[in-house]
Amino acid sequence: MSGESVVNEPLPIRRLQESLINRIAAGEIIHRPASALKELLENCLDAGATSIRVTVKDGGLKLLQIQDNGCGIRRGDLPILAERFTTSKLSSFSDLSRITTYGFRGEALASISHVAHLSVVTKTKTESCAWKAHYLDGNLVAPKPGQTPDPKPCAGNDGTTIIIEDLFYNTPTRLSALRSASEEYSRILDVITKYAVHNPKVAFSCKKAGSPSPDLSTPSTSETAQAIRLLYGHSIxxxxxxxxxxxxKQDEDEDMEGDEMESRDxxxxxxxxxxxxxxxxxxxxxxxxxxxxxxxxxxxxxxxxxxxxxxxxxxxxxxxxxxxxxxxxxxxxxxxxxxxxxxxxxxxxxxxxxxxxxxxxxxxxxxxxxxxxxxxxLTGGIAEPEQSTSKKRKGKERAQDEEAxxxxxxxxxxxxxxxxxxxxxASQYKVRTSLQDRTLESMFPVVNPTQIAESAKGAPSTPDTSKSRDIKESECILTSVTRLRQSAIKGKHKQLSEILEKHTFVGIVDLDKCLSLIQHSTKLYLVNHAALAEELFYQLGLRQFGNFSRLKLQPPPPIRTLIEIAIEFEDTTEESGLTKPQIVDHIVDLLMTRREMLAEYFSFNLTSGGLIESLPLLLRDYTPNLDKLPSLLMRLGPQVDWTSEMECFETFLRELAYFYVPGPLCSAETDPEADEDKAQQEKAERWQIQHIVFPSLRRYLAAPKTLLDRDVVQIASLPDLYKVFERC
The missing domain is CATH 3.30.230.10 (Ribosomal Protein S5; domain 2)
Structure with a gap:
């Protein structure tokens, strides 16, 4: 034998014989006598029968006969009765969407004729006699040699009788796989019993061939409960x-534009x-x-x-x-x-x-x-201790184990x-959270976080309180401010606001990318806490307009020096056509000429000598990163519309909110002291985000729909996860 490998030639593809195709298809429909009976029972019910009688021999393998008193089959339809895909229930594919009958594909009798000897006796009310036909492999066949295959007239009642003999005679493998005749008969009784319960107005009976009395019999005038009593016994x-x-019926919600958050039926x-x-x-x-x-x-x-x-x-x-x-x-x-x-x-x-x-x-x-x-x-919670109870069951509760x-x-x-x-x-709908549980951030404790932030930033100390005071809406008669407040309320997205009001903080995912996790009900959301905080601080600015608390700066820094620092790192000379000193002078003059308005409306106090005495305090116990102050002063020049009242207030508060957003400035310093200082700032910032920002989101934020675009994303749902595991 040569050392060359033998290459297997591909086998030719052949078209299967029609008889083999039909026999394979029959095996998908008719698994056992009970499945054949189910198909035929449904045909009887479709025909409007009020009485169905079934006769069985050897578990349905030798004989399975179903007789009904339905509308019968017309003489002209008998030649194609057992052909595949012949039905009176469908005329087009669209009818599948409106189908209310049982047999609609025209496969039952065709499948049976390929694996058994099939004969049909039928009579309609308008015909004078019944007709009997014999089928094999979907076609009419002669009952005896020498006779024609055409249906023969015979005596019979209104309705149809289907006679199936020698089931699976030509598929020995399927025949050998079936259980005993008694077990197949019990399956037949089970099918009839279920349909008899569902159709109490139809009389059902089933007996073995040669038996004088039926094993199952129901009247045609019973109710469902009576049928259950008759078929399943008095104990049930x-x-x-x-x-x-x-x-x-659910009410229409005007906020259903955000249906990506919730589904409805x-x-x-x-x-x-x-x-x-x-x-x-x-x-x-x-x-x-x-x-x-x-x-x-x-x-x-x-x-x-x-x-x-x-x-x-x-x-x-x-x-x-x-x-x-x-x-x-x-x-x-x-x-x-x-x-x-x-x-x-x-x-x-x-x-x-x-x-x-x-x-x-x-x-x-x-x-x-x-x-x-x-x-x-709630799962994961800690049960409260129960008082001791009596052992008597009547009128009292049982004692509860401490861990139950x-x-x-x-x-x-x-x-x-x-x-x-x-x-x-159900397990997949249990809200698995408890306020007594530890969060991710609790595993990274920060000692005196506010003091750490202040020591790092040079900010004055503020009292450390566990709960912030209520922020009341200030009284303001300015039409522009009233309109801005109404606009914020009108833009509130109902479902998103509910999620934020009832959320449970899980933890910060990435401090640099401003990503955090929150849970609402059985769903987990990834949120951009910087975007949420910016909208929160803007609304808090509107809420306190004209009545801000003050964040005093000691010692007061000069405004010109801070703006020079910011301009030094900005490449704005080419766009504006001005030199950097000219830009600084322009912004300083702009703010100094409006310092009375800034002090009255925003508690933004500038001395006549150009020193910043105080900034507006938007949220008690929250200290913004004062490293961003130069950038804030620089942006107040070109980013605020000083020519229109309402636009001026809105843009100024937007810039102020951007200044308050948590997040340190990027630093290129790499020395160990700078790294240690940065680590302390991050710890303080994490603490403020969890314990001040997110609780304030619950209380004050009227979340707009724009946050749904990219800042609030559902990443997990407990019911959906259960569906995945159910398929595994």
Missing amino acids: AKDLLHTTLGSK DSQWTAEAHFTNANYQSKKMIFLLFINHRLVESSRMKRALEAVYSGVLPKGASPFIYLSLQINPRDVDVNVHPTKKEVHFLNEDGITDQIADGLQRQLASQSHSRVFEYQTL ENEVVVVEPKSTQPMAPPKKT
């Missing part, structure tokens, strides 16, 4: 509760549920779910309802739940599974949560002498107003 029926639920739906109370328990949960009258499965909804009973039933015990959900057909996608056992619909999580809440409320109000455990403390997070309440049997425990919150 005596502990059965009933409730109806529906969507809640406008879908209309109704639900009817029959479920057991706290006195019933079984080893396995019985869950019947019908969505738009279609028997489906939903692991998401099943887990949510199991969670409702987790605090009611003992560990390992399960309830009985029948749930019928009605949704607008346009909101439901029924074409997502070959057997249609799964559907997708809009706002599945929100509807599921509302249904679970409704069942929980009903359970709480109807329970008798049951001990309920429910969470009363659940409270136990006994509901009296004969209480006229039963005490309902609070609504149980």
